[in-house]
Structures are given as structure tokens and as C-alpha cells.
Amino acid sequence: xxxxxxxxxxxxxxxxxxxxxxxxxxxxxxxxxxxxxxxxxxxxxxxxxxxxxxxxxxxxxxxxxxxxxxxxxxxxxxxxxxxxxxxxxxxxxxxxxxxxxxxxxxxxxxxxxxxxxxxxxxxxxxxxxxxxxxxxxxxxxxxxxxxxxxxxxxxxxxx
Ligand code: PNS
Numbered sequence: 268x269x270x271x272x273x274x275x276x277x278x279x280x281x282x283x284x285x286x287x288x289x290x291x292x293x294x295x296x297x298x299x300x301x302x303x304x305x306x307x308x309x310x311x312x313x314x315x316x317x318x319x320x321x322x323x324x325x326x327x328x329x330x331x332x333x334x335x336x337x338x339x340x341x342x343x344x345x346x347x348x349x350x351x352x353x354x355x356x357x358x359x360x361x362x363x364x365x366x367x368x369x370x371x372x373x374x375x376x377x378x379x380x381x382x383x384x385x386x387x388x389x390x391x392x393x394x395x396x397x398x399x400x401x402x403x404x405x406x407x408x409x410x411x412x413x414x415x416x417x418x419x420x421x422x423x424x425x426x
Contacts, residue, residue, distance in 0.1 A: 282389030
């Protein structure tokens with residue numbers, strides 16, 4: 268079965284990658300969808316965010332990356348995808364994620380959301396935190412893929 272893993276990924280972190288890799292043990296194919304949340308402003312364009320993920324996950328044959336505008340469920344219907352994978356770090360993620368899962372279910376009855384708990388070592392990690400640290404010229408080498416570390420350092424004039 269195919270599953271879609273949607274998110275903003277601004278930028279992707281090792282916490283996201285860990286969920287994607289563990290989910291790929293349970294699904295035949297994982298499609299990572301780089302989308303836009305209309306309430307958020309992004310540091311990287313959707314093309315840049317997709318490219319960073321493409322490079323970070325290029326060695327995985329079961330994982331592909333897409334980017335599109337519009338509703339997630341429209342893409343899922345079009346591509347005959349019924350499973351959504353989302354990661355949960357702490358209880359504070361649950362309210363927001365449950366709201367999205369229930370909205371997607373309301374819009375597309377056949378859609379099922381599968382939640383995966385993040386590993387403890389990534390439970391504090393977020394793309395926002397990564398941007399905050401790099402914007403002050405720090406780094407989080409253990410928590411972002413090498414190409415993301417490089418992109419952030421270039422952006423913040425650290426090279
Ligand atoms: O990583 P994020 O920002 O929490 O991801 C949210 C995202 C991008 C997955 C969500 O906003 C989304 O699915 N956007 C696409 C448009 C859509 O389908 N919205 C309704 C879903 S509730």
C-alpha cells in the first residue's frame with residue numbers, strides 16, 4: 268500500500284527522516300508531499316524545500332518526493348492513495364494533528380491517518396527551532412541532514 272507523508276518541511280529535519288524511514292518498513296511506497304500551510308510563512312520556497320528532501324532521501328528507492336498546491340485529499344484521490352502518515356512528538360502535537368486528520372476524513376471518507384511516535388531524541392526537534400538556532404549562527408549537526416546544514420549555513424552567511 269502507498270502512503271503519503273505531508274508537511275511543510277521548512278526545512279526537513281532528521282526527526283522527519285526518521286519517521287519516513289520507519290514508515291517505509293510498513294508501506295510499499297512513501298510519497299513525501301511538500302505542501303503549504305496557508306497560515307505559515309516559509310524560509311525556503313516549495314521548490315527549495317522539495318529539492319532539500321530529494322537530496323536527503325535520494326538513496327531510498329521506496330521513497331519519492333512531490334510538491335503541489337491545493338488540497339491533500341484531491342491529490343490522494345487522483346493518485347489512489349488512502350493512507351496518510353504523520354509524526355507525533357509530544358501531546359501538544361495531538362490537538363493540531365487530530366484536527367487535520369478529522370478534516371481530511373470529513374473531506375475524503377476513505378482516507379486513514381496513521382500516527383507514528385517520534386523517537387525520544389527527536390521529541391524536542393522542530394523546523395522552527397532549527398531555523399532559530401541557525402539564524403543566530405549556531406548549528407544542529409546531529410539533527411539535520413548534511414545538505415540542509417549546508418543550505419542553512421549558506422543562507423545565514425556562515426560559510
Ligand atoms: O508541517 P505542517 O506545516 O504542520 O503541515 C501542514 C500541512 C502542510 C500538511 C497541511 O497544512 C496541509 O495538508 N496542507 C495542504 C492543504 C490541505 O489539504 N489542507 C487541509 C488539511 S487539514
